[in-house]
Amino acid sequence: MSEFFDLRRRNLLEDYFWTLQQANDQEPKERAAAIKLQSFYRASNVRERWHAVHFAGLFIQRVARGMLGRLRAKAQMIKRVQEMNMNYFNHCAATIQKVFRGYWSRQYTHCMLCYSRKKFLSNVQTVGQKTNNWLQSYENEKQAEHQKKMEEDRKTTFNKLASQLHHLVSTQKIPGVYNPPYSEALPTAFNIPIEQHLRLQSTARMPASLRRPNLNRSITSTVRPLNHTEKGTTDAAKIRGGPPQPVAKRVPLVSRTANAGRMQAIQGPFRTKDQIDVSNAKAYDQNRSVQASSYYQVVQDTKRIEGRLSKITRLAPDEFVAKRKITYEKMKPTVSAESRYLDRPVEFRQDYTELPKIKDKPPFFTAVPGGKMLADYDDEKYILGALPV
Template sequence: MAHFFLMQGKMDEVAKKLFAAAQEANDALPTEVAAVTKIQSVHRASQIRSVYHAVVAAAQLIQRIIRGCLGRRRAKSVSIERTNKLQLHFFHHCACTIQRLWRGWWSRLHVHDFYMRRDYLVKVEQRGKWTQDFLSAEHKEKLHAAKMEEEVKVREEFDNLAGDLHHLMSTSSIPGVYNPPYSDLLPKAFEKPIEDHLRDACRVQLPKALRRPRHHKLPSPKGSTSYGASQAEKLGHDLGAPPQELPERAPFFSRTASTGHLRKVQGPFRSREQIEVANIKAANTYRTIQASSPYDAVEADRRMQERISKLARSSPVDFMAPGSVKDRHSPVSVHVGLPYKERPLSLRGDYVELPKIRDKPPFFTALGQGKQFSDYHEQPMLPHGQV
C-alpha cells in the first residue's frame, strides 16, 4: 500500500518523461524521414540499375546476333557479285577472242583480199605516174605557149617602137646610134642587129607625131544654147553624175595626144553665171576690214575723239561772268578743287558689249544661219537677172 502511494506521487514524473520522449521523437522525425527516404532511394536505384544493365546486356546480345547475321549475308552477296564479275569478264574475253578470230577469217575470205589489194595499189601508183606525166607535159606546153605569146608581144612592141626611130639609122656619111664605128660588136635584139630592125620597120610615111588627128563634130542637144553652158552640159551629161566616157571619139595616132583626148569628163562644172556670182560674192565676203571700211575712217575717228575730249574737259577755275573781279588766286594745279569720282567718265564708245537684260525673250529672224545679208541681194549682179 505504501508503494502504491509512492507511485502515486511519481505520476507527474511519468507524464513529464512521456512528454519529453514524445517531444524528442517529434524533433527527430525529419531526420528519420530523410534517412528512410535515402535508404529507399539507394535500394530502388540499385534495383533499377540492375534491371537496366540486364536490359542493356540483352539488347547488345540481340544487336550482336543480328549484325553478325546481316554481315554474313552482305559478305556472301559481295562474294557472289565478285564471282559473277570475274566470270562475266572471262566470258567477255572469250567472246571477243572468238569474234576477232571469226571476223578476221571472214574479212580475209570475203572483204580484204591481200592479192586484190596489192593489185589495186599497183594500179593506183601507175595512174599517179600517168597523171604526173600528163600534167607536167601540159604545164610545159602552157609555159611554151605563154613564152611564145610574150615573145610575139615584145616583138610587136619593139617593131612599133622601131618604126618611130628611123632617124637613128645610119646614112652613107654618118653612122647611126646603134652602129658605132669604134666597136666590132653591134647591139642586137632577138639575135638580129638593131640597125636591121630599124631598117626593116621603117615605113615611107609621115611620122605619127605630125599626122593630123581626125576630129568629129558632136551634135549639140536639143534646147541647149552655147551661152553660159559648160562642156558637160553641151554633151548632155548630168552635173551630179560620175565621170562619163566621151562618145564618138577615136584615138589619135600619137600616144601623147590620145592621153588627154580620151580621158573621162571630170564634172560637175559650173555655168558662167554661177562663176560670176561666186566671184562677186567672194569680193564682198572675203575682203579685209581695212578694204571694207571708208577711206577716212581713221581721221574721222581721231576728230570725234578730239570733240569728245573737249566736251568732257573740266576747268580748274569756277565759271565767272566776263568783267567780274576774281576773289581768289588761280590754283597751282589742274587737279586742285576737282570733285573726286569713284570711277572715270565712261562714254558710249567704251562699251564693248551690250548690258545683259534679265528674262529677255530670244530674238528670232527669218534669215537662215551661216549666210550674210549681202548674199540675198543677187539680182543686180547678173546681166540677165537669173542664177
C-alpha cells in the first residue's frame, strides 16, 4: 500500500516536472502568440478610432459644403431676382419715357407751331405726289418708246424675211401660199395681207456695178392689186424693164487758163510703163480661151451667164451664199503632244519626196493622149489602157 502511494507520488512529481518543462518549452510561442493578439487588438482599436475620425471629418465636410452651396445658391437667386426687377423697372421707365417724353414742351412750348408743321407736311406730301406723277408719266413714255421700237424692229425683220420669200407670191395661174382661193379671209400681218407684203418687198436689187445711172426722175409706182399677178404691170416695173435712159450732159473737162482765151482739153493723167505692162498682162490672161478646142467667145459667154445668174439670184438685200461643206476646226494637241511618236507623220514631213518609194511599180499610161478622143483611133492599132505599139 505504501508502495502504491510512493508510486503515485513519484508519478505526480514526474508529471508536474514534465508539464513544467513543456510549459517552459512553449513559453516563447505563447509569448509570440500573445504579442500577436495584442497587436491585432491594438490595430483594430486604432482602425476603429481612425474610421470614426475619418467619417466624422467627411460628415463635417459634407455639412459645410452643403451649407456653403445653399448660401451661394441663395445669393445667386437674390442677385437674379434683383436683375429681373431692375430689367423690369428699366423697361417700365423706358415705356414711361417714350410716352411722356417731350409732353411738357409739346403742351406749353411748341403748341403754336402745330399749324405751320401741318402746312409743311402737306407741302411735302404735295411735292411727293407731283414727283410720283412725273415719274409715272416718264415710265409710261419710255415704255411706249420701247414698245414702238420693238414694233419697228418686228416690222423690219418681217419685211426682210418677206423680201426673201418672193417665190411664195401668187402667179397668174397658181395662187400663192398666203392667197388661198377658197379662204374667206386672207392671212394678215400688221393689218395688211401677207400677199401684199410679199409683193411690196420682193423686188430685185442688183449690185451697184450692174445698176443703171440714177437719174433725178420721179417714178410714180402704184401698188398692184391682189388679183393682178402679171409681171411688169406697174409704171416702175415698165421703166425698169425699158431701155436705159440717157445720162445728163456734164461740163467738159477743158482748160480755161490757155492763152488768147482758147479752151483746151486737159491732158492726162498718164500711166507709167509698168502700169501699162501690168494691164496688158491682165488683159491677156482674161481674154485668152479656156482650152484649145473651145470656141473664141467662151469667156464672154461665161461672164454673161454669171451676170444673169447674179441678177436672178440677188433678189434680197443680202448676198446669196450657196451651202458649203462645214469645215471643222483642227483638233488641238492633247497632253501627249510632247511625244514625237504620237504625232501624225504629215505634220513633221518637209516634202513629199520623203515619202517611201514603191519599188518595181509599172508606169501609168493613159488610154488616149491629151486633146484626143478614143473614137479617133483604130481598135486594131490601139488597145484601151495602153500606148500605141
